[in-house]
Amino acid sequence: MEIKKTQHSKLDTIDPNNSPFGVNISDHMLICEYENGQWGKPVIMPYGGMNYSPALMAIHYGQAIFEGMKAYKDKNNDVFLFRPEKNFERFNKSAERLAMPPITKEIFLEGLYALIDLDRDWVPTKEGSSLYIRPTMFASEEMFSARISNKYTFAIMTSPANSYYDKPLKIKIENHYTRAVSGGVGFTKCAGNYGASFYPTLLANQQGFDQIIWTDSQEHKYFEESGTMNVMVRIGDIIYTPPVSNTILNGVTRDSLINVARHNKIEVREERISVDSIVNAYQQGTLKEIFGCGTAVVVNRYSHVGYNDNIMELPTLKDEESYAVLLKKQLVGIQTNELDDPFGWRIKI
Amino acid sequence: MEIKKTQHSKLDTIDPNNSPFGVNISDHMLICEYENGQWGKPVIMPYGGMNYSPALMAIHYGQAIFEGMKAYKDKNNDVFLFRPEKNFERFNKSAERLAMPPITKEIFLEGLYALIDLDRDWVPTKEGSSLYIRPTMFASEEMFSARISNKYTFAIMTSPANSYYDKPLKIKIENHYTRAVSGGVGFTKCAGNYGASFYPTLLANQQGFDQIIWTDSQEHKYFEESGTMNVMVRIGDIIYTPPVSNTILNGVTRDSLINVARHNKIEVREERISVDSIVNAYQQGTLKEIFGCGTAVVVNRYSHVGYNDNIMELPTLKDEESYAVLLKKQLVGIQTNELDDPFGWRIKI
Ligand SMILES: Cc1ncc(COP(=O)(O)O)c(C=O)c1O
Ligand SMILES: Cc1ncc(COP(=O)(O)O)c(C=O)c1O
Numbered sequence: 001m002e003i004k005k006t007q008h009s010k011l012d013t014i015d016p017n018n019s020p021f022g023v024n025i026s027d028h029m030l031i032c033e034y035e036n037g038q039w040g041k042p043v044i045m046p047y048g049g050m051n052y053s054p055a056l057m058a059i060h061y062g063q064a065i066f067e068g069m070k071a072y073k074d075k076n077n078d079v080f081l082f083r084p085e086k087n088f089e090r091f092n093k094s095a096e097r098l099a100m101p102p103i104t105k106e107i108f109l110e111g112l113y114a115l116i117d118l119d120r121d122w123v124p125t126k127e128g129s130s131l132y133i134r135p136t137m138f139a140s141e142e143m144f145s146a147r148i149s150n151k152y153t154f155a156i157m158t159s160p161a162n163s164y165y166d167k168p169l170k171i172k173i174e175n176h177y178t179r180a181v182s183g184g185v186g187f188t189k190c191a192g193n194y195g196a197s198f199y200p201t202l203l204a205n206q207q208g209f210d211q212i213i214w215t216d217s218q219e220h221k222y223f224e225e226s227g228t229m230n231v232m233v234r235i236g237d238i239i240y241t242p243p244v245s246n247t248i249l250n251g252v253t254r255d256s257l258i259n260v261a262r263h264n265k266i267e268v269r270e271e272r273i274s275v276d277s278i279v280n281a282y283q284q285g286t287l288k289e290i291f292g293c294g295t296a297v298v299v300n301r302y303s304h305v306g307y308n309d310n311i312m313e314l315p316t317l318k319d320e321e322s323y324a325v326l327l328k329k330q331l332v333g334i335q336t337n338e339l340d341d342p343f344g345w346r347i348k349i
Numbered sequence: 350m351e352i353k354k355t356q357h358s359k360l361d362t363i364d365p366n367n368s369p370f371g372v373n374i375s376d377h378m379l380i381c382e383y384e385n386g387q388w389g390k391p392v393i394m395p396y397g398g399m400n401y402s403p404a405l406m407a408i409h410y411g412q413a414i415f416e417g418m419k420a421y422k423d424k425n426n427d428v429f430l431f432r433p434e435k436n437f438e439r440f441n442k443s444a445e446r447l448a449m450p451p452i453t454k455e456i457f458l459e460g461l462y463a464l465i466d467l468d469r470d471w472v473p474t475k476e477g478s479s480l481y482i483r484p485t486m487f488a489s490e491e492m493f494s495a496r497i498s499n500k501y502t503f504a505i506m507t508s509p510a511n512s513y514y515d516k517p518l519k520i521k522i523e524n525h526y527t528r529a530v531s532g533g534v535g536f537t538k539c540a541g542n543y544g545a546s547f548y549p550t551l552l553a554n555q556q557g558f559d560q561i562i563w564t565d566s567q568e569h570k571y572f573e574e575s576g577t578m579n580v581m582v583r584i585g586d587i588i589y590t591p592p593v594s595n596t597i598l599n600g601v602t603r604d605s606l607i608n609v610a611r612h613n614k615i616e617v618r619e620e621r622i623s624v625d626s627i628v629n630a631y632q633q634g635t636l637k638e639i640f641g642c643g644t645a646v647v648v649n650r651y652s653h654v655g656y657n658d659n660i661m662e663l664p665t666l667k668d669e670e671s672y673a674v675l676l677k678k679q680l681v682g683i684q685t686n687e688l689d690d691p692f693g694w695r696i697k698i
Contacts, residue, residue, distance in 0.1 A: 022493030025404055049400035054504040055374055056401075059487045062411045062540030063547065068493075099547035134493050138408045139544075144371030144417075144483050144508055146577050148547045155403040159493055178532035181566045183525050185545045191411030192541015195488075196534045198412065198448035198497045217530045218567060228495050 001114055006046035016124040016160035021296070022132060026122040026158040030111045033140070034101055034152040042111045044118060047157060057149045058138035064191040065094040065138075068295045069252075071116050071131040071158070071349070073123045074337035079349040082335045084112060086252045091135060094188035099148045100137060107154065108135065115156055116349050128163025128332075132296070138191075161296075168303035169210035171226060171290070173275055174200060175308065179214040180224065180247035187246045194228070201227070209306055211292070215275065216247070223273040229292030229300065230254035233273055234323050235281045236288070243270040253293040257327050259343060264330070266323060275307060282312045290314060291324040299328040350463055355395035358470075365473040365509035370645065371481060375471040375507040379460045382489070383450055383501040391460045393467060396506060406498045407487035413540040414443040414487075417644045418601075420465050420480040420507070420698070422472045423686035428698040431684045433461060435601045440484060442599075443537035448497045449486060456503065457484065464505050465698050477512025477681075481645070487540075510645075517652035518559035520575060520639070522624055523549060524657065528563040529573065529596035536595045543577070550576070558655055560641070564624065565596070572622040578641030578649065579603035582622055583672050584630045585637070592619040602642040606676050608692060613679070615672060624656060631661045639663060640673040648677040 006027045014024045025047050032042040058064040067087040072080050088109055092102045112133070116123075123131040135156045139149030177200035180186020185193060197212075204212050211227040223231055223242055230251040232241045239261055244250040261268050281287035290302045301324045305312045319325045333339030334346060355376045363373045374396050381391040407413040416436040421429050437458055441451045461482070465472075472480040484505045488498030526549035529535020534542060546561070553561050560576040572580055572591055579600040581590045588610055593599040607617045630636035641649045650673045654661045668674045682688030686695065 025402075025491070025493075029403065031403070047402065047404075049402050051398035052401045052405075053374075053396065053398045054378065054380070054485060054487075054502060055396075055483075055506055056408075058540075059405075059407050059413050060415050060483075060485060060540055060543070061547075062413065062542070062544035064408050064411065064540075064544065066409050097548050098544050099551050132493060134404075134409075136403060136409060138403075142374070144374075144481060144506075146543050148551065153403060157404055157493075176532050178530045181527045181530035181533065183527035183549075183566065184530065185541075190541065190544060191407075191409055191413075192534075192539065192545060193411070194409070194495050195411035195413065195447050195539060196541060198410075199446055200532075202448050202497065217532065 001111065002041060002043045003114070003118065004043065004045040011121055016122050017126040017129060019124070019160040019162060021161045022159050024159055026119045026131070026160070028115060028119050030115045030156040032107050032111070032154040034154065035150070039104065039107060039154070042107050044115055052140070053142050055142040055144065057141045057143065060144070061139065061146055062190065062192040063098050063100060063139035063149055064136065065091065065098055065100065066134060066136040066189050066191070067091050069133045070295060070335070071123050071133060072336045073125050077125070078337065079116060079120050079123050080335065080337055081112070081116065081347045081349060083252055083256070083345045084109060084347060086255070087135070090189065090250060091137070094190055095137060097185055097188045098190050100152060103137065103154055112156055113349055115158065119158060120349070122158060122160055124160045130161055131158050132161040133158050166297055166300045168301045170208060170304040170306070171211045171213055171302045172204045172207065172209035172306040174212045174214055175220040178217040181217040182246055184247070187244070187249060189249065213305070221275055223275070224248055226292040229294035229297070232257070232291050232293060233278065234289040236286045237267070239266060239268045239323060240271055240273050241268065242272055251294055253295055253298060256331055256345065257293055260327050260330050261323070263342065264326070279307065279312070287312070288315060289317065289322060289324055298332060299324045350460065351390060351392045352463070352467065353392065353394045360470055365471050366475040366478060368473070368509040368511060370510045371508050373508055375468045375509070377464060377468050379464045379505040381456050381460070381503040383503065384499070388453065388456060391456050393464055401489070402491050404491040404493065406490045406492065409493070410488065410495055411539065411541040412447050412449060412488035412498055413485070414440065414447055414449065415483060415485040415538050415540070416440050418482045419644060419684070420472050420482060421685045422474050426474070427686065428465060428469050428472050429684065429686055430461070430465065430696045430698060432601055432605070432694045433458060433696060436484070439538065439599060440486070443539055444486060446534055446537045447539050449501060452486060452503050461505055462698055464507065468507060469698065471507060471509055473509045479510055480507050481510040482507050515646055515649045517650045519557060519653040519655070520560045520562055520651045521553045521556065521558040521655040523561045523563055524569040527566040530566040531595055533596070536593070536598060538598065562654070570623055570625070572624070573597055575641040578643035578646070581606070581640050581642060582627065583638040585635045586616070588615060588617045588672060589620055589622050590617065591621055600643055602644055602647060605680055605694065606642055609676050609679050610672070612691065613675070628656070628661070636661070637664060638666065638671060638673055647681060648673045
């Protein structure tokens with residue numbers, strides 16, 4: 001792998017410990033180009049502009065996918081990744097559905113390790129903060145036919161991220177707009193899924209909600225995901241979460257929390273969750289927690305759930321009563337090398 | 350409007366009359382940037398690379414839309430556009446659904462006229478050829494939060510296009526993959542719709558079909574569109590086409606053909622078309638033509654229609670028996686100033 005180091009680190013002016021999510025991009029990026037049916041040599045180079053024109057096919061046809069993962073620093077300034085193979089595998093699943101070439105494990109993982117190693121000073125040390133990592137692949141031919149591109153760029157960029165303040169959110173059960181449909185691309189991290197969700201989310205914001213719980217496209221009766229997170233519901237002492245499907249992203253956090261919960265002898269059921277069953281549980285007083293989970297925030301609790309014109313107000317649990325708090329603490333502990341890792345998830349860089 | 354002319358026209362090396370669709374981009378492009386809640390001044394400049402990094406939000410979140418239209422030259426070398434206001438209106442409908450700011454009529458239409466005027470030598474003269482025009486708008490902030498962008502680029506680029514050879518195609522009625530869903534973005538020309546269709550189309554190609562007829566997401570029982578075209582079916586002497594909806598693009602060609610057909614006293618019904626009714630008509634011998642329609646090819650006839658494991662072979666009509674041929678000839682005649690334009694659709698530049 002070729003490495004071209006920057007002569008002008010931005011660390012003189014940017015403090016990784018004081019950096020809002022996704023805004024400051026670290027000194028280096030990894031770039032690898034695909035052409036004539038094969039991947040070229042990956043190069044780590046200073047982050048910056050490329051010479052793309054507005055005819056870039058990714059912009060016109062959305063043949064573009066990404067991943068999101070994090071690097072963490074422990075108290076000794078050692079740097080760790082969390083289950084990066086999961087992101088690698090999901091990346092190639094997205095690529096297949098978007099008719100893009102798979103990336104090799106060498107380019108993705110070894111490129112990732114080399115990049116994080118080089119920019120390790122960008123990994124923040126403050127509690128709850130981390131280095132957000134963004135692998136992406138996109139069509140890089142420049143022409144106007146609506147067809148599969150012959151050229152692609154694979155890139156990995158990183159950005160220091162403060163901890164999200166996970167204040168309990170007001171969330172709306174969506175009964176009109178649709179995020180994903182059977183036979184579509186909902187199970188992938190392709191660009192189009194996100195742009196399509198902005199307008200419905202904006203409308204929900206205007207109605208006083210922070211986020212949307214997406215429901216199935218056929219009847220809007222079953223929970224799918226919440227915002228850009230997977231969703232979990234606690235009724236009594238059981239956690240329910242929809243099984244992954246071709247409309248639900250197979251979240252790494254979701255999978256990890258299920259494992260951590262079972263390790264704690266908490267029962268988790270991967271089952272469809274109907275809106276009716278939620279309303280029932282609410283009326284019977286057994287609906288205890290609803291939370292979203294994903295790499296960016298780990299866990300985000302919901303305080304209010306809107307449905308049609310009703311609002312369900314969830315009970316305010318103490319931290320020591322909340323499964324969301326317990327699971328988050330344990331997962332973050334594993335990620336940041338504060339707790340044992342019985343699952344073998346941590347990778348030291 | 351500021352105009353920065355190129356010093357090096359590519360017309361020395363590129364022959365617009367001999368140019369495959371979408372490959373050679375003309376000398377100039379129009380660029381207008383949106384920031385701080387408003388559009389800046391549009392500038393016409395030499396087409397070429399901008400300084401976007403791989404963190405361009407359009408690439409990650411698919412907040413990106415486009416239009417497709419054409420300029421035509423008549424025998425006197427006069428240049429004409431066709432119903433550009435329709436594309437302007439549809440562009441802003443797409444923008445709204447993708448949570449992007451509307452573009453003004455001045456920037457879109459006057460920018461378009463000025464650009465086509467400047468690059469009028471790029472409009473080919475050969476019969477059936479034209480200058481393809483690609484307006485686009487995309488999120489141009491560079492950061493990693495999955496949220497509505499604060500910056501956008503509006504661009505118009507053009508490219509000379511040979512006539513598509515419209516050999517009758519083999520088409521497959523899709524019964525698994527889905528292009529559009531109620532509550533989604535199917536009625537817009539957003540980037541994500543296209544990338545999501547490539548893989549299903551590739552599978553159809555591998556099965557020996559040229560294109561897909563998309564069906565409804567719920568039951569895969571009703572026709573929606575064909576490839577990136579609207580679809581029309583002739584049973585007996587009546588043309589059927591699905592009504593536009595929130596899963597069907599409101600095609601300019603579709604609307605124009607409906608008008609031309611009715612002008613010819615051909616009955617057109619905007620009705621849902623079930624696959625069953627097609628199979629029925631085929632068995633009764635009343636299924637005469639199925640064709641797609643769109644700006645790129647105008648009309649494309651289908652010779653074979655695959656459904657499950659069956660193939661329906663459509664009758665081979667003589668040109669003078671075919672509605673598809675009649676309507677195409679009249680529409681192209683209007684577009685290229687060879688026929689009267691009773692509808693007032695042509696605009697001379
Ligand atoms: C749509 C969607 N669902 C769920 C998730 C959660 O996945 P993960 O836990 O792998 O971050 C994400 C990504 O963060 C997402 O974009
Ligand atoms: C999905 C889709 N349907 C239909 C059409 C036809 O629309 P128009 O006739 O305006 O080109 C297009 C664009 O060409 C399209 O992309």
